[in-house]
Amino acid sequence: MTDQYAVFGNPIAHSKSPQIHTLFAAQTQQGMDYHSQLVGIDNFITAADKFFDNGGRGLNITVPFKQEAFNYANAISLRASVAGAVNTLIRRDDGSILGDTTDGVGLTADIVDNLGWQVKAKRVLLLGAGGAVRGVLENVLNLQPQHVVVANRSVEKALQLAKQFAEAGYILGCGLDMLDGQEFDVIINGTSASLDGQQLLLPDSLIGASGACCYDMMYGAMPTDFMQWSSSRGAEVSDGLGMLVEQAAESFYLWRGIKPRAAEVISLLRQTL
Numbered sequence: 001m002t003d004q005y006a007v008f009g010n011p012i013a014h015s016k017s018p019q020i021h022t023l024f025a026a027q028t029q030q031g032m033d034y035h036s037q038l039v040g041i042d043n044f045i046t047a048a049d050k051f052f053d054n055g056g057r058g059l060n061i062t063v064p065f066k067q068e069a070f071n072y073a074n075a076i077s078l079r080a081s082v083a084g085a086v087n088t089l090i091r092r093d094d095g096s097i098l099g100d101t102t103d104g105v106g107l108t109a110d111i112v113d114n115l116g117w118q119v120k121a122k123r124v125l126l127l128g129a130g131g132a133v134r135g136v137l138e139n140v141l142n143l144q145p146q147h148v149v150v151a152n153r154s155v156e157k158a159l160q161l162a163k164q165f166a167e168a169g170y171i172l173g174c175g176l177d178m179l180d181g182q183e184f185d186v187i188i189n190g191t192s193a194s195l196d197g198q199q200l201l202l203p204d205s206l207i208g209a210s211g212a213c214c215y216d217m218m219y220g221a222m223p224t225d226f227m228q229w230s231s232s233r234g235a236e237v238s239d240g241l242g243m244l245v246e247q248a249a250e251s252f253y254l255w256r257g258i259k260p261r262a263a264e265v266i267s268l269l270r271q272t273l
Contacts, residue, residue, distance in 0.1 A: 001055070002031050002032060002033045003030075003031060003032045003033070003057045004032075004033055004051075004054070004055060004056045004057060005021065005032055005033065005034040005035075005056070005057055005058045005059070005060075005255065006034065006035050006036065006037050006051060006056065006059055006060070007034075007035075007036050007037070007059065007060040007061070007062060008037050008039045008044065008047060008048070008059055008060070008061055008062070008065055008069075009036070009037075009038070009039065009061070009062035009063060009064075009065065010038055010039055010040070010041060010063075010064060010065075011038070012036045012037065012038045012039075012062070013036075013038075015036045015062065016244065016269060017034070017036060017060055017062075017248060018034050018035055018036050019269070019272075020244070020245055020248045020265055020269070021034040021248060021252060022034060023265045023268065024248070024249065024252045024260040024265065027260050027261060027264075027265075028252075028256070028258045028260050030256050030258065032057075032255075032256070037051075039065065041064070044065050044068045044069075044072070045068070045072060048069075048072055048089070052091055052097065056091065057090075057091055057255060058088065058089060058090050058091060058251070058254075058255040059088070059089040060087060060088055060248070060251055061086060061087050061088070061089065062087070066085040066086055066087055066131065067084075067085060069085075069086040069087070069089055069099055070084065070085055070086040070099055072086075072089070072097065072099070073086060073089060073097045073098060073099030074096040074097050074098070075096060075097075075098050075099070076098075076099045076100075077098065077099065077100040077101070079100065079101055079104065079138060079139075080099050080100050080101040082138050083101045083103070083104065083134055083135040083136075083137075083138065084131075084134060084135075085101060085131055085134070085135055086099035086100065086101055087100075087101050087102060087103055087135075087247070087251070088100045088101065088102055088250075088251045088254055090254055090255060100251075100254055101135055102247040102248075102250035102251050102254070103132070103135040103136055103243070103247050104135055104136040104137070104138055104139030104140070105139060105246065105247065105250045106242075106243045106244070106245075106246035106247025106248070106249075106250060107136045107139060107140070107188075107215075107217070107240075107243045107246075107247075108136075108139045108140065108142070108143060109242075109246040109249075109250075109262070110238075110240075110242030110243045110245075110246045111186075111213075111215060111238075112143070113246075114242045114246070114262070114263060114266065115213070115215075115238055115242070117186065117213045117236075118185075119140070119143040119144075119145050119186055120143055120144045120145065121144065121145065121146050122145050122146055122185035122186050123145070123146050123147060123149075123183070123184045123185045123186070124140060124145040124146075124147070124148045124149070124184060124185070124186045124187075124188070125148075125149050125151060125179075125182075125184040125186070125187045125188070125206065126140065126148060126149070126150045126151070126188050126190055127151055127152075127176070127187065127188065127189045127190060127191050127200065127202075127226075128150075128151075128152055128189070128190035128191035128192075129150055129152035129154070129157035129158045129160070129161050129173070130157075130190070130191070130192070132190040132191075132192075132217055133150065133161065133188075133190035134161060136188075136190070137150070137161065137165050137168075137171075138165065138168055140188070141165060141168040141169035141171065142168070142169075144169070145169070145170075145186070146170070147169075147170040147171065147172065148169060148170070148171045148172070149171075149172045149173070149174060149182070149184070150162055150171065150172070150173045150174075151173075151174050151175065151176050151178070151179055152173070152175065152176065153175065153176050154175075155173065155174060155175035155178070157173075158173030158174055158175065159173040159174075160173070161173060176200070176201075176202075179202065179203055179205075179206060180203040180205060181203070181205050182203075182205060182206065183205055183206060183207070183208040184206055184207075184212055185212055185213065186212065186213045186214075186215070187206060187207075187212055187213070187214045187215070187230070187235075188214075188215045188216075188217070189214070189215065189216045189217060189218070189224075189226045190217050192218075193225070193226065194216055194218035194220075194224035194225060194226055197225075198225075199225045199229075200225070200226060200229075202229065204233060207230065207233040207234060207235050209234075211233075211234040211235050211236065212230070212235045212236075213235065213236045213237075213238075214226070214227065214230035214231075214235040214236070214237045214238075215237070215238050215239075215240070216237075216238070216239050216240055217240040217243060218239065218240055219239035219240045219241040219244065219273070220239065220273065221273040223237065223239070224239060227239060241266060241269060241270060241273070242262070242266050245262045245265050245266045245269065246262050248262075249262040249265075
């Protein structure tokens with residue numbers, strides 16, 4: 001019987017995970033089937049139980065179930081514990097369920113390996129203080145930037161994150177309205193503004209004369225507003241398609257013990273946007 005995997009979410013029709021993992025399976029010659037499943041808002045536990053009881057080997061978890069997946073797992077990896085969320089569930093040989101997160105690995109692999117951006121000793125700005133930023137902060141700090149600033153509309157949430165990750169590196173929190181006059185080398189947009197079609201009101205000072213590297217965790221057929229704002233000010237820009245594929249590659253590795261080649265899948269997906 002072919003090993004079963006799936007992604008749970010609501011909504012889920014837009015998910016590229018089945019396409020990505022099918023490409024990974026073909027590339028690595030793994031016998032597995034991967035599908036997407038729309039799960040009712042109140043039905044996560046029932047759906048997960050049914051999936052694993054029927055022999056399912058692993059799940060990816062997307063909005064809005066990452067917290068529920070965290071609570072569902074019998075054991076949590078250290079990085080998922082730090083992030084406070086789970087996007088990957090693994091059924092172990094003893095039948096227990098391990099919860100892990102691959103978002104941070106996905107982001108830093110794309111930035112460092114695929115884009116070749118330098119983060120070590122650089123000034124880094126993370127926009128937003130929600131789950132997307134919390135899920136990648138530890139990995140960004142592990143790249144040893146000079147310092148990291150987390151900026152958010154609600155300054156309290158930014159300060160809370162900065163306090164939580166203080167032991168991992170030099171990190172500060174502030175409000176979006178407190179950025180004027182500051183300059184950064186790497187700027188990462190982890191807000192939902194691009195998804196909602198909203199424009200972030202950012203000061204021009206953020207990108208200095210020598211430019212910056214600006215990354216939007218969202219992706220689409222066209223550059224996001226944040227990417228357009230950044231490139232018009234001389235920055236090198238990227239969307240988050242590579243992060244999506246790289247975090248999937250890490251999930252695949254956790255399930256199958258083989259790390260697929262993400263770069264060629266990123267290229268294939270880019271052509272279909």
